[in-house]
Amino acid sequence: MALVHVIANLKGGVGKTTITVQLAAVVADAMGGTPEDSPVLGVSVDPQASMFEWATRVGDALPFDFEQCDSDPALLARMKEHAPYEHIFVDTPGSLNAPEVLATVLRQADDIIIPILPEVMSFSPAEQTIRFIEQITGAPWRILINNWMPGRHETDLEQTRAYLTARGWPSFHVAIRNYRLHARASAERMTVVNYSNNRVAREARSDFLRLGLEVLGRNGVGEPRHSHLATLEES
Numbered sequence: 001m002a003l004v005h006v007i008a009n010l011k012g013g014v015g016k017t018t019i020t021v022q023l024a025a026v027v028a029d030a031m032g033g034t035p036e037d038s039p040v041l042g043v044s045v046d047p048q049a050s051m052f053e054w055a056t057r058v059g060d061a062l063p064f065d066f067e068q069c070d071s072d073p074a075l076l077a078r079m080k081e082h083a084p085y086e087h088i089f090v091d092t093p094g095s096l097n098a099p100e101v102l103a104t105v106l107r108q109a110d111d112i113i114i115p116i117l118p119e120v121m122s123f124s125p126a127e128q129t130i131r132f133i134e135q136i137t138g139a140p141w142r143i144l145i146n147n148w149m150p151g152r153h154e155t156d157l158e159q160t161r162a163y164l165t166a167r168g169w170p171s172f173h174v175a176i177r178n179y180r181l182h183a184r185a186s187a188e189r190m191t192v193v194n195y196s197n198n199r200v201a202r203e204a205r206s207d208f209l210r211l212g213l214e215v216l217g218r219n220g221v222g223e224p225r226h227s228h229l230a231t232l233e234e235s
C-alpha cells in the first residue's frame, strides 16, 4: 500500500504547492520514475488547482502521475488502496472551506508536512493547523521552514528554530531556501529535476533532495529503500 504524505497549512502562500510538486518530482526521479511508469502520485485537493496548472504545463516531462480531486471525499477515502503507487504526495488548500476533504486526506496520512515561513506571522496559523490535524489523526507531523533567504533571514531562521524548539514542535533539519528558480519553475514548465546543471540550480535542487531523504527516512514510515537519492545529493 502507498505511503501518503500530506502537505498542509491553513495559511496560504507558505509553499504547500511548491513543496508538493518538487518533493514528488525528486522522489519519483530518484526512484527511477518515468512519465509512463511512476511509483509516485501527486494529488491536489485544492480547488484553486495551482498544482494542476503546474503539472499540466510540465506535461510529458512530469516524473510522477497527477490527479486533481477536490470534491469527492468518497474517492479520496480510497486513495491509498486504489493506487498502485509507493508514495502519494497530497497538496491541500490554505483554508478550511472544505474541512471534510482535508479531514479525509489527513485520515489517510502516514505523515504530514507543515510548511511555514521563517517569520513570526507564521506561528499562529501553524498552531491552528496542528490543532486541526491532531483532532483528526495521530499521524506524525513535522514543520518545514520554507523560503529562507540565507544572509537576509539569518536572525529570522534562528528565531523560528528557537520557537519550534520551545514549543517542542518536531521539524525537518533542512530549511528550503528561497530561489527565484522555484518561483519561476511552473512558468518555465519545469520541476526541480529538470533544472539545468549550474551551481545555483544544483544548490536549489539539493534542498529538495535532502528533504526527500528526510521524508523517506522517517522513523516508523520506512527507511529509504532507494539509495539513489543519497547518490544524487553527493553529486
Ligand SMILES: Nc1ncnc2c1ncn2[C@@H]1O[C@H](COP(=O)(O)OP(=O)(O)O)[C@@H](O)[C@H]1O
Pocket (backbone or CB within 6 Å): 011, 012, 013, 014, 015, 016, 017, 018, 019, 050, 094, 146, 147, 148, 176, 177, 178, 179, 180, 181, 182, 183, 184
Ligand atoms: N523556496 C521558494 N523559493 C522561491 N519562491 C517560493 C519558494 N516557495 C514558495 N515560493 C513562491 O511563493 C508563493 C507561494 O507558494 P505556494 O507554493 O503557491 O504556496 P501555497 O501553496 O502554500 O499557497 C509562490 O509564488 C511560489 O512560487
Ligand SMILES: [Mg+2]
Pocket (backbone or CB within 6 Å): 016, 017, 018, 046, 050, 092
Ligand atoms: Mg497552493
